[in-house]
Amino acid sequence: MSDSIDIINALALLTNFVILPGLSYGSQLALGALAVTLVYSILRFSNFAQGDSMAFGTMLVIFLSGYMINQGWTISGVPTALLAIPIAIIGMSIYLLLMDRLVYKHYRGIKIKQSIVGITASIGVMFITGGIVRFFLGASAQRFGDGERFIFSVREFKAFTGLQQGIALKTSQFLTITLAILLVAFLFYFLQKTKTGKAMRAYSDNKELALLSGIDPDRVVRITWLLVALLTTIAGTLYGLDKGFAPQQYHLLLLPIFASVIVGGIGSPLGAIAGAFLVAFSEILLTYAYKKFLIYLLPLSMHPSSLVQLIGTEYKYAISFVILVIVLLIRPTGIFKGKVIVDE
Amino acid sequence: MNNIKTIWEANKAIVSFTIMGLILLFVGMNQSWALALGIFNMSLISAIMALGVNIQWGYAGLFNVGIMGFAALGGVSVVLIAQQPVTEAIDAGGMKMFFALIMGAITIIGGIFLNRFGVNKWLTALLVIIGYLITRYYFSEAAELIEAVDPAITGYLGGFGLPVAFSWIVGGLAAAGAAWWIGKITLGLRTDYLAIATLGISEIILYVIKNEDWFVRGLKNVFGLPRPVPYEVDMQQSDWFQSLIAWLHKSELQLLTQSEQVERLGDYVREAAVVFVKLCYSGLFIAILGAFIILSNLALNSPWGRKVRAIRDNEVAASAMGKNIKRQHLQIFVIGSGIVGVAGALLVTYDGIFIPTAYQPLRFTFLIWVMVILGGSGNNLGSVLGAFIIWFIWIQSGPMGLWVVEMLGNNMQDGGALLEFIEERVHYLRLVFMGTILLLIMRFSPGGILPEKNKEL
Numbered sequence: 001m002s003d004s005i006d007i008i009n010a011l012a013l014l015t016n017f018v019i020l021p022g023l024s025y026g027s028q029l030a031l032g033a034l035a036v037t038l039v040y041s042i043l044r045f046s047n048f049a050q051g052d053s054m055a056f057g058t059m060l061v062i063f064l065s066g067y068m069i070n071q072g073w074t075i076s077g078v079p080t081a082l083l084a085i086p087i088a089i090i091g092m093s094i095y096l097l098l099m100d101r102l103v104y105k106h107y108r109g110i111k112i113k114q115s116i117v118g119i120t121a122s123i124g125v126m127f128i129t130g131g132i133v134r135f136f137l138g139a140s141a142q143r144f145g146d147g148e149r150f151i152f153s154v155r156e157f158k159a160f161t162g163l164q165q166g167i168a169l170k171t172s173q174f175l176t177i178t179l180a181i182l183l184v185a186f187l188f189y190f191l192q193k194t195k196t197g198k199a200m201r202a203y204s205d206n207k208e209l210a211l212l213s214g215i216d217p218d219r220v221v222r223i224t225w226l227l228v229a230l231l232t233t234i235a236g237t238l239y240g241l242d243k244g245f246a247p248q249q250y251h252l253l254l255l256p257i258f259a260s261v262i263v264g265g266i267g268s269p270l271g272a273i274a275g276a277f278l279v280a281f282s283e284i285l286l287t288y289a290y291k292k293f294l295i296y297l298l299p300l301s302m303h304p305s306s307l308v309q310l311i312g313t314e315y316k317y318a319i320s321f322v323i324l325v326i327v328l329l330i331r332p333t334g335i336f337k338g339k340v341i342v343d344e
Numbered sequence: 345m346n347n348i349k350t351i352w353e354a355n356k357a358i359v360s361f362t363i364m365g366l367i368l369l370f371v372g373m374n375q376s377w378a379l380a381l382g383i384f385n386m387s388l389i390s391a392i393m394a395l396g397v398n399i400q401w402g403y404a405g406l407f408n409v410g411i412m413g414f415a416a417l418g419g420v421s422v423v424l425i426a427q428q429p430v431t432e433a434i435d436a437g438g439m440k441m442f443f444a445l446i447m448g449a450i451t452i453i454g455g456i457f458l459n460r461f462g463v464n465k466w467l468t469a470l471l472v473i474i475g476y477l478i479t480r481y482y483f484s485e486a487a488e489l490i491e492a493v494d495p496a497i498t499g500y501l502g503g504f505g506l507p508v509a510f511s512w513i514v515g516g517l518a519a520a521g522a523a524w525w526i527g528k529i530t531l532g533l534r535t536d537y538l539a540i541a542t543l544g545i546s547e548i549i550l551y552v553i554k555n556e557d558w559f560v561r562g563l564k565n566v567f568g569l570p571r572p573v574p575y576e577v578d579m580q581q582s583d584w585f586q587s588l589i590a591w592l593h594k595s596e597l598q599l600l601t602q603s604e605q606v607e608r609l610g611d612y613v614r615e616a617a618v619v620f621v622k623l624c625y626s627g628l629f630i631a632i633l634g635a636f637i638i639l640s641n642l643a644l645n646s647p648w649g650r651k652v653r654a655i656r657d658n659e660v661a662a663s664a665m666g667k668n669i670k671r672q673h674l675q676i677f678v679i680g681s682g683i684v685g686v687a688g689a690l691l692v693t694y695d696g697i698f699i700p701t702a703y704q705p706l707r708f709t710f711l712i713w714v715m716v717i718l719g720g721s722g723n724n725l726g727s728v729l730g731a732f733i734i735w736f737i738w739i740q741s742g743p744m745g746l747w748v749v750e751m752l753g754n755n756m757q758d759g760g761a762l763l764e765f766i767e768e769r770v771h772y773l774r775l776v777f778m779g780t781i782l783l784l785i786m787r788f789s790p791g792g793i794l795p796e797k798n799k800e801l
Binding site: 045046048054102103105113115116117119120123124125126127128130131132134135136137182189251252254258264266310312314315317318320321324326327329332 | 405407409443472475477480529533535536537539540541543544545547548551554555560705706713768770772773774775776777778779780782783786787
């Protein structure tokens with residue numbers, strides 16, 4: 001076997017186990033991080049309920065798609081969850097707007113440190129949301145994807161290219177990447193070009209000035225929650241299709257999501273996306289076992305005997321934390337200069 | 345009506361504590377004394393934890409979302425201090441592990457120094473990575489050796505075999521150390537960063553505890569931790585305890601025959617031994633809680649306390665007066681976390697068993713938060729009251745929930761499946777319930793039951 005084939009095999013291996021999972025996990029994180037950044041820019045607090053809200057949105061999708069499968073409302077090959085998403089977004093919007101009306105709205109009216117009250121209130125919402133999800137779905141992990149699992153599988157790829165190592169493209173990965181690109185494009189178009197989007201940016205930059213020029217704050221907040229519902233439901237569902245649904249997993253997603261937001265620069269949408277991919281790829285690159293990869297590239301005498309894994313998979317959440325700490329030490333504003341590093 | 349209100353306003357603390365005491369007495373007389381004392385002791389431990397959080401939140405407005413992690417550090421130190429060392433494991437891999445940890449420490453410290461002295465960044469990074477790889481190599485080898493030693497019973501290094509009381513101090517110091525590190529990085533930046541960082545560190549502490557079997561046995565739990573108080577079995581066999589119980593129940597026992605007397609006395613002694621041990625713990629916890637309350641009240645009323653409150657109420661003004669806000673916040677954050685660590689150590693001592701999976705954010709972080717906010721943030725007595733109320737609700741809400749479900753079941757004809765479903769899941773509603781309590785207090789009574797007296801607003 002010649003060397004160039006080995007290198008191609010090694011690259012195929014890396015694509016299958018690092019690049020594709022990294023791209024889809026990064027996209028899921030990016031959508032969640034965008035939601036956190038939006039809430040932060042407009043409502044000026046870090047939303048600790050984000051992870052559990054994603055679980056809530058996914059729960060709606062699970063129930064709806066279950067119902068739709070029962071009724072036979074399916075399209076062959078397409079995960080039913082995808083068809084359930086639009087209705088779930090409506091449900092999620094209602095839930096978030098209700099929470100805003102009952103919990104957050106009161107504090108916007110009074111003069112008080114918004115960031116602290118916001119965190120406390122969102123932690124309350126986090127536990128309520130988490131409790132509701134666990135009550136209806138239980139705490140154990142489950143899968144809810146149906147339809148074709150692969151766009152093309154390892155075997156098909158191998159037969160097609162004749163390589164030793166195959167690449168599989170899972171439907172969930174394909175959906176994640178496509179949907180994320182569409183959603184991000186829509187969001188940026190909305191924020192940059194539409195009048196409402198411009199109003200939102202103005203409100204985020206300078207609240208007083210925006211109010212003076214006649215922007216309706218309630219409307220801005222409402223639109224924000226609608227966008228958050230859109231991002232949250234889709235991010236949650238995609239993550240669930242990819243890795244299965246478990247409430248605790250979603251709750252812990254908070255850590256990589258916050259790391260993404262802060263790495264990118266809190267309040268900066270572009271930064272949130274960049275941060276999400278940075279976190280996702282660090283997590284996967286550091287926990288991937290390079291043994292097979294090195295066997296392809298190194299001569300026989302240098303083949304590793306151990307797994308060549310830098311950090312055990314069980315510590316993947318520690319990676320986002322370490323990234324967070326490093327950023328806070330070196331550049332607290334994040335890569336794309338976020339807005340504030342000290343309390344207003 | 346107005347009259348009642350003024351009396352309540354004047355004697356809030358006394359009245360609410362009396363009511364709480366009466367409720368516990370009621371539980372003792374109607375359910376059992378062991379249960380009532382169990383609730384009482386756990387409330388005391390929670391109160392110490394709440395006190396630590398109150399110092400952070402009430403005194404300085406610092407938001408700690410990682411109470412669970414600091415409590416777990418306290419728990420770990422009980423195992424590390426009080427358990428007997430496992431000599432075989434130390435012989436097998438102790439030296440290697442020691443070497444690995446030293447290597448790790450050298451790598452970290454060396455990295456910091458190289459960075460500080462402006463050595464080329466890439467060279468520093470390379471050296472740190474090499475150090476990490478060497479550490480990891482020896483570390484995993486040592487961990488394997490240690491974990492292989494009789495894994496069903498030991499499989500870890502054990503502790504130092506010192507009296508358990510030391511572990512409370514060490515637990516406090518460990519938590520304070522972790523808090524210092526976190527605070528150093530995040531204080532002085534936005535409040536959110538501290539919250540996020542504490543959330544992260546507490547999850548990571550637990551991941552380490554659960555995954556590193558050589559350290560504190562991971563998910564295999566550590567049983568039979570030594571106690572600071574006598575064992576029930578010893579109490580039952582001691583003569584003076586038996587005669588004390590016999591004397592207490594003298595009038596009743598006299599009416600019985602000889603054999604009945606012995607049998608009845610045995611029952612009483614068994615029951616009384618449990619209660620006695622719990623009472624010993626109560627005394628211990630009350631002493632520690634009392635000491636903490638007295639100390640923190642003294643501190644709060646000293647010039648130091650005024651400075652702290654001034655910073656909390658108006659950072660800009662305090663800063664203009666030349667107070668170093670970041671240093672002050674760091675100090676308070678470390679003290680508060682240290683107290684949480686002590687409480688965590690006391691909790692594991694009381695349980696006599698270390699179970700990593702018992703550390704749930706709801707139970708450790710969130711519940712303590714609700715206690716502090718319900719009781720009245722900034723008021724130490726308020727935190728204690730909050731701890732008693734919330735712990736009582738927490739313990740009793742399980743059976744209450746089931747009871748409600750059963751009542752519903754009696755009135756429903758054919759809801760068997762639905763009922764079973766609810767019965768299985770009803771405990772998750774405690775999350776919703778506690779979250780609602782938190783939001784309601786925040787909204788309608790931000791000061792809590794016993795609001796802080798000298799808040800200048």
